[in-house]
Amino acid sequence: MTGETGFVENAAALLARVRQQRPRVHCLMNTVVQKFVADGLAALGAIPSMTSSTEEVEAFAQRADALVVNLGTLDEGRRAAIRLATAVARSAHKPWIVDPVHCDYSPSRLAFARELIASGPSVLRGNASEMDIIGEANGVLKIKTGAVDELTLDRHTTRIENGHPFMAQVTGTGCLSGALIAAFMAVERDRLRAATGALLASGIAAEIAAQRSSGPGTFEAAFRDALAALRPEDIIANARISYAEG
Ligand SMILES: Nc1ncnc2c1ncn2[C@@H]1O[C@H](COP(=O)(O)OP(=O)(O)O)[C@@H](O)[C@H]1O
Numbered sequence: 001m002t003g004e005t006g007f008v009e010n011a012a013a014l015l016a017r018v019r020q021q022r023p024r025v026h027c028l029m030n031t032v033v034q035k036f037v038a039d040g041l042a043a044l045g046a047i048p049s050m051t052s053s054t055e056e057v058e059a060f061a062q063r064a065d066a067l068v069v070n071l072g073t074l075d076e077g078r079r080a081a082i083r084l085a086t087a088v089a090r091s092a093h094k095p096w097i098v099d100p101v102h103c104d105y106s107p108s109r110l111a112f113a114r115e116l117i118a119s120g121p122s123v124l125r126g127n128a129s130e131m132d133i134i135g136e137a138n139g140v141l142k143i144k145t146g147a148v149d150e151l152t153l154d155r156h157t158t159r160i161e162n163g164h165p166f167m168a169q170v171t172g173t174g175c176l177s178g179a180l181i182a183a184f185m186a187v188e189r190d191r192l193r194a195a196t197g198a199l200l201a202s203g204i205a206a207e208i209a210a211q212r213s214s215g216p217g218t219f220e221a222a223f224r225d226a227l228a229a230l231r232p233e234d235i236i237a238n239a240r241i242s243y244a245e246g
């Protein structure tokens with residue numbers, strides 16, 4: 001279908017646009033994967049920042065082109081910083097994404113995730129365990145990642161099959177997918193097109209990296225190399241995507 005081809009060609013063009021515009025992505029990020037996520041953003045061509053101080057976070061959010069709100073290793077200071085940063089994103093109409101890490105483990109974290117969702121992020125991205133418990137997110141693009149990434153907005157569902165099982169054996173690939181979606185949203189206001197571009201880029205880079213890896217350890221470095229070397233034509237040649245309504 002023309003629409004399907006349009007999305008893939010658009011994804012390839014967005015990769016070039018990220019490289020050209022080098023968007024600034026501010027990440028309120030858990031302490032486990034900060035360097036992995038920063039390195040992944042930089043490899044693709046974006047400019048990461050990671051401050052969570054309540055004294056500085058509003059200035060960083062104002063300077064950024066997109067915001068990532070990641071709930072891993074959540075503490076009171078991060079909660080306060082997230083509230084300050086998301087207020088800036090909303091008032092400045094900047095795209096922002098919520099990753100409700102481990103919200104299925106903690107009722108207080110689930111409640112905070114739902115508070116953030118009610119305040120209108122552009123995108124909510126989580127794994128199956130997180131997305132199956134999170135509940136309604138009206139008007140938000142919901143993305144459930146896994147072997148097949150499922151992107152749902154209103155009654156439209158896009159499925160992306162690209163990726164590799166090694167990704168599930170490297171901590172941070174989900175957090176990075178959210179950060180890459182933010183980078184693409186910084187250069188494309190249509191969040192479905194932006195998220196499709198980011199997840200195609202990530203999944204295809206992973207497939208290329210896996211061909212050069214013998215396990216999750218070598219894969220992690222090869223994945224970063226593949227993100228840096230990925231070409232728009234790689235997306236067009238390898239995208240595996242389908243669409244459904246209803
Ligand atoms: N079995 C798999 N095959 C292909 N890609 C996968 C697989 N499992 C996870 N991924 C990819 O790895 C990334 C992390 O997904 P997921 O594991 O769902 O999130 P999290 O790391 O937050 O638990 C996503 O980009 C997803 O597409």
Ligand SMILES: Cc1ncsc1CCOP(=O)(O)O
Binds near residue numbers: 102171174
């Ligand atoms: C293991 C862990 N614990 C708190 S945050 C975190 C990282 C989660 O990363 P991802 O969801 O991308 O696997």
Ligand SMILES: [Mg+2]
Binds near residue numbers: 174
């Ligand atoms: Mg995760």
